[in-house]
Structure formats: C-alpha cells, structure tokens
Amino acid sequence: IMATVSVCQYHRGGFSFENCKRNALLEADINKLGFSSPAARKTGTTICGVVYKDGVVLGADTRATEGMVVADKNCSKIHYISPNVYCCGAGTAADTEMTTQIISSNLELHSLSTGRLPRVATANRMLKQMLFRYQGYIGAALVLGGVDSTGPQLYSIYPHGSTDKLPYVTMGSGSLAAMAVFEDRYRPNMEEEEAKRLVRDAIAAGIFNDLGSGSNIDLCVITKGKVDYLRPHDVANKKGVRTGNYRYKHGTTDDTTHHTLTCFFPL
Amino acid sequence: MISARAYGDNGKMKEYHYTGPVEHKFSPYAFNGGTVLAVAGEDFALVASDTRLSEGYSIHSRDSPKCYKLTDTTVIGCSGFHGDCLTLTKIIEARLKMYKHSNNKSMTSGAIAAMLSTILYGKRFFPYYVYNIIGGLDEEGRGAVYSFDPVGSYQRDTYKAGGSASAMLQPLLDNQIGFKNMENVEQLPLTLEKAVQLVKDVFISAAERDVYTGDALKICIITKEGIREEIVPLRKD
Numbered sequence: 001i002m003a004t005v006s007v008c009q010y011h012r013g014g015f016s017f018e019n020c021k022r023n024a025l026l027e028a029d030i031n032k033l034g035f036s037s038p039a040a041r042k043t044g045t046t047i048c049g050v051v052y053k054d055g056v057v058l059g060a061d062t063r064a065t066e067g068m069v070v071a072d073k074n075c076s077k078i079h080y081i082s083p084n085v086y087c088c089g090a091g092t093a094a095d096t097e098m099t100t101q102i103i104s105s106n107l108e109l110h111s112l113s114t115g116r117l118p119r120v121a122t123a124n125r126m127l128k129q130m131l132f133r134y135q136g137y138i139g140a141a142l143v144l145g146g147v148d149s150t151g152p153q154l155y156s157i158y159p160h161g162s163t164d165k166l167p168y169v170t171m172g173s174g175s176l177a178a179m180a181v182f183e184d185r186y187r188p189n190m191e192e193e194e195a196k197r198l199v200r201d202a203i204a205a206g207i208f209n210d211l212g213s214g215s216n217i218d219l220c221v222i223t224k225g226k227v228d229y230l231r232p233h234d235v236a237n238k239k240g241v242r243t244g245n246y247r248y249k250h251g252t253t254d255d256t257t258h259h260t261l262t263c264f265f266p267l
Numbered sequence: 268m269i270s271a272r273a274y275g276d277n278g279k280m281k282e283y284h285y286t287g288p289v290e291h292k293f294s295p296y297a298f299n300g301g302t303v304l305a306v307a308g309e310d311f312a313l314v315a316s317d318t319r320l321s322e323g324y325s326i327h328s329r330d331s332p333k334c335y336k337l338t339d340t341t342v343i344g345c346s347g348f349h350g351d352c353l354t355l356t357k358i359i360e361a362r363l364k365m366y367k368h369s370n371n372k373s374m375t376s377g378a379i380a381a382m383l384s385t386i387l388y389g390k391r392f393f394p395y396y397v398y399n400i401i402g403g404l405d406e407e408g409r410g411a412v413y414s415f416d417p418v419g420s421y422q423r424d425t426y427k428a429g430g431s432a433s434a435m436l437q438p439l440l441d442n443q444i445g446f447k448n449m450e451n452v453e454q455l456p457l458t459l460e461k462a463v464q465l466v467k468d469v470f471i472s473a474a475e476r477d478v479y480t481g482d483a484l485k486i487c488i489i490t491k492e493g494i495r496e497e498i499v500p501l502r503k504d
Contacts, residue, residue: 044324044478063504068431070476173324207504211324211478214504237504240471244464246443254450 046174046206046213047077047088049145050186051167052195055152055223056145059199060088061174061207062232063214070214076231078220082107082118083227085146086220087127090172091159092139099140103127120146120153124163132161141171147224174206174213181205196221200234207236296348296396297322300479301333302430303344304466305402306444307410311459312489314342314402315466316430317474317501319482320349329482329503333430336494337363338373341403342487343383346430347417348396355395358386376403380413380421387419394418398429403489410489432473432480439469463488467499474501 030037044065049058060077063070079087079100085107089096103126111118124144131138142157156169168186170178181202190198196219206213219233300321306313316333319326333346335356343359345352362382366374374382380401387395399415414427426444428436441447443465446454466486474481481504486497 065478068478070478073475209326211321211326214478214502237502239475240467240501242468242471244461244468246468248449249452251451252449256450 044212045090045172046178046203046210047090047143047172048170048178048199048202049143049154050195050199051152051154052190055147056154057195057199058086058088058145058220059203060218061203061213062216062218064093065212073215078218080104081123084117084148085120085123088143090141095138095140099138117148119148124155127157128161128163131159136160143169143171147222174210177205177209178202204236299349300431301346302432302473302480303333303346303400304428304436305344305400305412306426306462307412308457308459308462310408312402312404312410313462313466313486314344315484315486316344317480317484321479332485334485334487339493341376341379342489344400345397347398351395351397355397375406376411377405384419384421391418400427400429408491432477435473435476436469
C-alpha cells in the first residue's frame with residue numbers, strides 16, 4: 001500500500017506511545033529468533049563540577065561505552081550552552097547531545113530577546129522543564145555550570161527533572177569515586193590551580209576505579225569574561241606501543257576471479 | 268513506565284494483577300571478567316591472561332592472574348566466575364596428586380584435558396561458570412592447546428582465546444597465526460619470539476576496547492626447559 005499523505009496532527013508535548021504495541025511484538029519476534037534488539041549507547045562516565053573563588057571548574061572523562069565495549073575512546077562530554085555556560089552530560093549519549101543543543105539554541109534566542117548575557121539559572125530552568133515534560137524517558141544526567149551577573153553557579157540535573165544547586169557535584173557511573181575525592185579535599189573559595197587539581201583528581205578516581213569511565217580528562221574553567229576549554233587537560237591513559245608490524249603487503253587481499261562488465265552510459 | 272513486559276505475546280496488553288510480594292531470585296553466579304589466550308608452537312606453548320578481577324562496574328583486584336600451573340609441562344587458564352575458577356583448580360590439583368600417587372608419574376597434557384572434560388560434565392546441571400584453556404607440551408614435546416566450554420566439550424587447537432575479550436582476539440589470531448583470509452603470504456612456522464610479541468600486541472588492543480581487560484598481562488612460556496613467566500603492564504582505566 002502506498003503511504004497516504006495526511007495532515008500532521010500537532011503532538012501535545014512528550015512522547016507518542018503509538019508504536020509501543022508494535023515494538024513489543026517485534027521484540028518478541030526478534031527474541032524468538034535468538035537475537036536481541038540494539039540498545040541505546042550510554043556514556044558510562046564520570047562528570048563533576050566545583051565552584052571556586054573566581055568561577056566554576058567542570059570536568060569529564062572521555063569514554064563512551066556500548067554495553068561493556070568501548071565505542072568511543074575520546075568523546076567530548078562537556079557541551080557548549082552559551083559563551084558563559086557549559087554543561088557536562090552523562091547517561092544516554094544521544095539524549096545529552098540533543099538536549100544541550102536544543103537548550104543552547106533556545107537560550108541564544110532568549111538572550112537576543114532580553115539583550116543580556118544568559119543566566120545559568122535560566123538554562124537550569126529550561127533543562128529541568130524539558131526533562132520533566134518527558135517523565136524521565138530522556139536519559140540525560142547533567143552537570144551545569146557557568147558565571148553570570150549573579151556570580152558563579154553550579155547545578156546537577158537528573159533525568160526526571162529534579163535539580164540541585166550545590167558547591168560541588170558529581171554524576172555518572174563513576175560519581176561515587178569522584179565524590180569520595182571531593183568529600184575529602186573540597187573547601188570553599190579555593191584558588192584556580194587547586195580547584196583544577198581537585199577536579200582532575202576526582203575524574204581520575206572515576207577513570208581508574210570505574211569500568212564505565214576511562215581515557216582522558218577534559219576540563220572547562222569558566223570565570224567572569226573568560227572560558228578555558230582544556231581538551232584534553234590530562235592524557236591519563238596512553239595506548240600501549242605495539243612491537244609487531246601488521247601492515248599487509250600488496251596482493252594479500254588478492255582477487256582470485258575476475259569479472260569484467262562493460263556498462264554503456266549514454267550521455 | 269510502559270515496557271514490553273506489559274504486553275503479552277499476542278500483542279494485547281496484559282491484565283493488571285497484584286500478584287503479591289515479589290521474590291527476587293538469588294543468583295549463584297557472578298561474572299568477574301578477564302581474558303585468557305593460549306598458543307601452541309612447534310616445541311613451545313604459551314598461556315597468557317590479564318590480571319584484572321572485576322564485578323559490575325568495579326574492580327576487585329588489579330593483580331589476580333588467571334593462569335594456574337598444574338605440572339612442569341602444563342598450565343591452565345580459567346576465566347569467568349572467580350569462585351568456580353578457584354574451586355575447579357583446587358579439584359584439578361587434588362586429582363593430579365591422586366593420579367601421581369596411583370600411577371607413579373605426572374599426568375600428560377592430553378590426559379589432564381580428558382579428565383577436565385569429565386569433571387566439568389559431572390556438573391552438567393549446575394555448571395562451573397568457567398571458560399578453560401589448557402596449554403602445554405604433549406608426549407612428543409610439541410605444543411598443545413585444549414579449549415573447553417563450561418560443560419566440558421573440548422578439542423585440541425593451535426591457538427584459542429577465551430573470556431570477555433575472546434571475540435576481539437580470536438579473529439586477529441585466525442589471521443596472524445592461521446593465515447586466514449590472506450593470499451600470497453609465506454606461511455612460516457610460528458617462532459617463540461614472534462608468538463610472545465603477537466600475544467602482547469593483541470592484549471594491548473583488547474585492553475583498548477574491552478572494559479574488563481586491563482591492568483597487567485601475565486604470559487607463561489612452556490618449553491622443555493620449564494615454565495618461564497613474563498609480566499607486561501596494560502591500561503589501568
């Protein structure tokens with residue numbers, strides 16, 4: 001049957017669950033054949049943030065996993081929201097990427113409308129309202145940080161839409177390892193170097209002790225009027241050096257049969 | 268939350284019943300990760316394993332090798348559920364002693380392999396959750412590798428990878444040792460130096476992509492002179 005063109009109905013927010021019944025049938029069919037349906041890629045992850053004397057420092061690892069296999073060894077988890085606001089994302093990779101891009105776009109329009117630099121609280125409010133609207137189906141756990149006219153601020157945002165405004169936060173599968181470091185060494189009004197060292201050590205704890213996190217440490221230092229996006233700040237793990245040479249000589253993938261077809265293309 | 272479980276096989280939504288308190292099943296198994304690899308040459312055998320012991324997203328130990336020395340000419344690599352690995356190796360060692368006392372000689376690699384198969388099948392209905400690979404020298408002094416499944420099916424191979432990163436290592440070994448999918452290549456017999464180099468490189472690659480493999484690599488090199496060990500560091504993340 002040819003698809004009929006129908007008038008688009010306005011979807012009133014949230015997800016449409018029309019396909020759930022069909023998907024359940026398909027999943028049962030696939031499982032009967034012995035296969036499993038593909039799962040969304042999650043980032044594993046250790047992300048954290050800290051408020052210090054002049055601003056905020058955000059940190060993240062760079063490993064993306066698909067099940068227990070590393071899919072990307074150097075992915076970027078610190079996303080741009082506005083010139084003075086950045087956001088780290090843990091959870092489903094597509095969700096964190098798209099959510100931060102949508103809010104970044106809306107915040108730029110809002111900023112043009114107000115004629116002012118965007119505030120961190122505004123980004124926080126937009127993110128939580130969107131995530132709550134989707135009732136937790138968007139698996140994005142975020143650490144939002146920035147500096148605005150009100151001062152430096154740090155928020156943690158959970159997939160169901162709750163937020164916490166705190167001086168230090170961690171999220172992701174390595175959050176416990178990172179929080180252990182923060183609870184030991186955090187103090188208010190640190191200097192920039194000390195804050196960077198603390199965040200670097202917290203992410204390193206996640207990288208070495210959590211299997212879902214790994215590779216390098218990215219840092220983002222946000223102060224009034226300046227952003228230092230340090231990617232990578234620390235290459236904590238280098239690939240081992242192979243001693244053998246595995247280059248194939250010409251003719252290794254030789255074709256043993258030859259088929260020549262003459263195609264006529266009238267021009 | 269709506270999930271596939273809310274729908275039955277016929278596509279209709281299941282009736283909502285409160286079935287009473289739900290019992291969460293206790294699982295007697297755990298997966299502790301780890302990868303093992305064995306290669307047989309003309310007059311040598313290699314058994315290599317990583318040394319990371321993990322569970323879920325955590326690491327229990329960075330120094331828990333999975334190679335166990337059985338005799339002067341045989342080493343076994345066991346990965347899977349660590350509890351069963353320890354029990355199984357204890358049982359094998361006891362059986363080796365019993366054989367030595369009854370028959371006044373050490374067990375050969377082939378005999379150990381056959382025995383292990385019967386030990387594993389003895390628990391066919393509550394298996395040892397262990398992937399075993401035996402590497403050693405046969406009676407003629409040639410390298411031998413025997414690979415097993417958890418319930419005792421085994422065969423003699425030239426090379427075999429087992430454990431969490433086995434699916435990543437096996438195709439590379441098929442290409443480099445078995446010369447599969449290659450034309451016009453001189454098929455030289457595998458030397459000990461080349462085999463050790465290959466094993467190190469292959470584990471470096473496995474540690475890149477498999478989260479359960481890393482920390483360090485331990486290689487047991489079995490020759491007629493005896494068993495030599497080499498330890499190489501791997502990624503720790």
